Amino acid sequence: MDGTEEDYTEQFNQLNWQFCTGKVGSMNVQKIVAAIETAAKRNGIVREDLYREMHSLYHATMEAISGVTRGQTQLGEILRTVGLRFAVVRGTPYRNAEEGEWIAVALYGTIGAPIKGLEHETIGLGINHI
Template sequence: MTLQLSHRIGRMASLLALGEQIELPAECVSCVGKVGTMDLQKVVASIETAAKKEGIIHPSLYRETHALYHATMEALEGVTRGSVQLGSVLRTVGLRFSVVKGKPYNEGAEGDWIAVALYGTIGAPVKGAEHEAFGLGINHI
């Protein structure tokens, strides 16, 4: 039950969020997008909307939406340094995100996993007061 080196979905999601052009294995699907806001719900909604629109997750399957949510929240913990708050503590983000879904294990019965990567800036809502941030979340479906 080892990880396939060519199917590291977290690495692929990270590179896509950083703006790299990569070739995904045939078994993987992905999407990228951008979001800028002081509202945490808008970050989550933007990622979920993009993943559904691009066919990464099935719109009516709760388990896929739930897995995406947990991967997104884990990635947001990295961006916000563990305090998953934005506007309520006067912070804003400008993020590029990516979502990758695939089978990272040699054993197909392990099923699909989903990775969310976030890269961009976070800081006070004052131009020039932000700094770079990165977050990665991976969850099984």
């Protein structure tokens, strides 16, 4: 990846967008969702008391997980584990601000059997309107 987090911070600040990053590893989809939701709430990307924000984040997260798992959102039940880095971005991607805010969740890392060396790279992206 070209650039540093400081470069992205500067670009996102210029666009008036918000973002946060984090890491999660698990055999449990619920723990992945919880880690992403917790990071987004702690960093002020979404507000827990606003249903539409949490709902949008949930759908973007599940879409990204679906990409990581190639449509089969099971992990531990079928002996798969993931080690992922994630980013959550919230902003107004269209020239016309009336198009509203959108939220994106990007996941990148490894997936495979819970045995070191039997994993491969994976990536997923989910985008949803707020």
